[in-house]
Amino acid sequence: MSSIFGKIFTVSTWGESHGKAIGAVVDGCPPGFAISEEYIQTFLDRRKPGQNALTTQRKESDIVKILSGVFEGKTTGTPISMIVENSDHHSEDYEHIKDWYRPGHADEAYDSKYGFRDYRGGGRSSARETIGRVAAGSIARKILNEKCKTEFNAWLALDESAIETARKNGDSIGGIINLNIKNPPKNLGEPIFDRTEALLAMAMMSIPATRGFEIGKGFEAAKMTGSEHNKFADGTYGGITSGEDIFCRIAFKPTPSILQLQKAKNKNGEVGEISVKGRHDPCVALRAPVIVESMAALVLMDLWLQDRAI
């Protein structure tokens, strides 16, 4: 259960969907940067549900508290512990399916791997885990912005009608998030395994429901000639950033939780039909842009510190 990300600027996330709280510990953060709960909150607010008509109606207040690592408003270089209490439990929503494996979910996988699981709302595999990533990412992006003017902007190429249709049908739909990194620091990325694109790919593909990653021209590059592609500002060369903008695309599969009746298995291998009630987004990518930005910030922050070392 590796819940630790990064080499120097490390993030350790913890917490289950319907447990007492969700949180993250950031270790290796440089000292002297101004960080406040209010600042972090602005990013969590972008992630939380109930933001618009299209997202789930679960109304978490999702208020972050900083428990350590900040003194008199500034990072001290010590671990920054952040916590968000889980306030809006509807554990009973999951009682009716506690013995069933929701199709497309990690339920069966967790049972198989660990022997049992916290069945309430996906437990650890819930998208609520990403709260910790967003909180940590908000620190990383602030430092990169102050030091290098780096900006992270992600957006969903939104097809509102397809989402609305999916919702009406008790169904869901996938989506693609675009990410633009403006003014990334130059010289980031370690050649060979820890290339910038490799770590960005890992970071993005560690977000629940992701199925694809592209950087630069992505799959289109496969059809281009060298004379064409060489003219393109690719952002990374040999895994190292050039300082040019970086552009990525991330594919999300449709939310597997749907109201429609689906065939499902249970622990005993029996087959039945279930409807996953809960309160779920018809498109999981709706709330993902800030998560994508946060993971990108974590990658670049860690590489930035590594590059300073040599």
Place this chain on the structure above:
Amino acid sequence: MSSIFGKIFTVSTWGESHGKAIGAVVDGCPPGFAISEEYIQTFLDRRKPGQNALTTQRKESDIVKILSGVFEGKTTGTPISMIVENSDHHSEDYEHIKDWYRPGHADEAYDSKYGFRDYRGGGRSSARETIGRVAAGSIARKILNEKCKTEFNAWLALDESAIETARKNGDSIGGIINLNIKNPPKNLGEPIFDRTEALLAMAMMSIPATRGFEIGKGFEAAKMTGSEHNKFADGTYGGITSGEDIFCRIAFKPTPSILQLQKAKNKNGEVGEISVKGRHDPCVALRAPVIVESMAALVLMDLWLQDRAI
């Protein structure tokens, strides 16, 4: 310069394109498995140039020697050091462009990051670095095959005419590699950051010239509904393998080394025109299938050992 991959089954690669040798050290390999130089050689032979009319004519013999970690034909649990000498140097091919940054290459990035570089054939950023990965991967796949009957098959969706056209034009072209993993061990992958798909993505995007990665339905999943996608055998759920086959696609950009005259910069910021002579594949993906398979084997091997630990 992180040239170490993996957490328990670790691979450390070393060597420059035109240095004395190229190699890899595998640490954390379980004891008691039969490994021979002949066995490893079969995979290196699939990677080496000069295999067919379409690949570069550089004729490396690329003979692997095992220097440690194998005793009386079996792995001992100690580090396995493997070495391949560089025999077919044409360093003089690079003299004429030693002051120029080849477009689309890591030349400028290395100079910027490290202050200078081994300009001969890309030095460390050369695709020859992947020799170490293939040697290491051959050990991983043998163990997984013996223990779990896992098989790794990658292939290039080959458009011979496009490649031939590119060659005639002194140009190059990209390509897409398909990867099928048959009988992957069940329960692999650590939830949250070290998901199977995240580590596969990282591994693939650490191969030179890659620009995109897909698993399962990939970008197509973004357009599917949950009711459709849930019926699909996706291979991983919540980052954990189900034992079902895993299917990936990896996009490679065109070889940036082309004979055609291109605009290029040098260290002093001057602009000129260069032709990259050397001996280069018109399609870098031609020799990549065995590299893709090797990286996948390294990922699954490491996760397999991690899963055994808990």
Place this chain on the structure above:
Amino acid sequence: MSSIFGKIFTVSTWGESHGKAIGAVVDGCPPGFAISEEYIQTFLDRRKPGQNALTTQRKESDIVKILSGVFEGKTTGTPISMIVENSDHHSEDYEHIKDWYRPGHADEAYDSKYGFRDYRGGGRSSARETIGRVAAGSIARKILNEKCKTEFNAWLALDESAIETARKNGDSIGGIINLNIKNPPKNLGEPIFDRTEALLAMAMMSIPATRGFEIGKGFEAAKMTGSEHNKFADGTYGGITSGEDIFCRIAFKPTPSILQLQKAKNKNGEVGEISVKGRHDPCVALRAPVIVESMAALVLMDLWLQDRAI
């Protein structure tokens, strides 16, 4: 600021002496083990101050709460987040020396390294940080005890009169902790760098105020002949446990915080005289046995999981 310990069974501690709370996140804990707040509390109670006439009178309640990773009384394999609120602040005790570097403390070192610091009670360098280690260690020792009957017993070779004399003089004194590990699992330890004794040494020397470590015959071994020493049950051979009991000794320097007037420097390099008031143990080793046991348990737990992997 590396606050993460371990490779598979990892512990991430956080929190300052006079901040809101202190805590730890344990990642990589195997699923299915019974763990409760009451159980963990018994170990924290052994560590907390005010236990007897000889220890500091700071009366922390030090009540641990589990926030995640335990469901229906059992570990789930997900990160276990534990928190202890800081209730008994006497921050004002430190106001009078906030500009002074306490001799023998990390005050000047933190200021030099990080540019500034949380001066209240040592901040992160406070011995209160070890609360997280003890909480995490209590989980490790329970699993090792259930699976292998391993027991950890540490004790201070207590010279009450020397401690009492030191206290009366407004002074402090050092101490030596003995550690006996009964029934350690066999075959633990990775040859070369991650030897059992190397990791035990690192773990012990990471406890504040430690200055020496011995295993087996320790420094006495340096005077023995091979024919004598070979007869001795040493517990580890080539870094690997034999299953025999392991015996260690750890030297603690005297608490640097003393009431006696001492020469001290401040940020401006001026020299003055200070008395460190606060509430400090005359012998820092008094409360250290449970910390020593906890660190030993963390080392063996991590090695145990690593050994299962191969």
Place this chain on the structure above:
Amino acid sequence: MSSIFGKIFTVSTWGESHGKAIGAVVDGCPPGFAISEEYIQTFLDRRKPGQNALTTQRKESDIVKILSGVFEGKTTGTPISMIVENSDHHSEDYEHIKDWYRPGHADEAYDSKYGFRDYRGGGRSSARETIGRVAAGSIARKILNEKCKTEFNAWLALDESAIETARKNGDSIGGIINLNIKNPPKNLGEPIFDRTEALLAMAMMSIPATRGFEIGKGFEAAKMTGSEHNKFADGTYGGITSGEDIFCRIAFKPTPSILQLQKAKNKNGEVGEISVKGRHDPCVALRAPVIVESMAALVLMDLWLQDRAI
């Protein structure tokens, strides 16, 4: 079998005593430093046997070759692969004891952990493994010396008569190595787990045959009062270097290989008497000073890079 040391400046050692070669790969070395085979050789020469009447007569030439990572005499930032061929095999010396577990050695431990082992000269557990550490350490100390004027000096408090007596008796004897680090860089060490003294302890206790470690006043500190100890220049405070000299002592047990007949077990649990012939030092610490210096240099180098990152 973790043969990798360090976080940023990493060393991966490989090779068995009687295999084809021994080596190390250094990754994460900053670029632009002058390194030559001749320079590294001077340190290996201090380590190799046959140096004086007191050490083993095994006459390895132990000539190091650099295979990568150095271009035109300077480090390039890429992995530095170094190799030393094993030339003076006397494998037959070990034939007569191949079925016996040498007392005090790792023979039984390796068989128990891995199922079998390379029995020739200890295989991987041979002190020859330290060749790689010395080669890697020589690079670290050069950089630290150029940048910070740091010097590493270790020496054995030599009792020649005790060693001579041991040799005559077909016996061996232990020893204590003193280490002085002059001008260590200031601010090194990460608080909490990666303290300077914790990493030095780990590094030293990973050298074969070590049983004890002290820093500063070591075990003597346990008997001192705070008012005395606070006056002492301790070198590290809260795990962080102050720039003052650092002093350590490392205890080595006697070489377990002795000519005297000893009781021994074999694989079948039978008990017999063996004499360990080979060519062994009567005091293993005789050749250890350069190893101790090398490990200290590796620790400080890695911490120095980590400190630059923040």
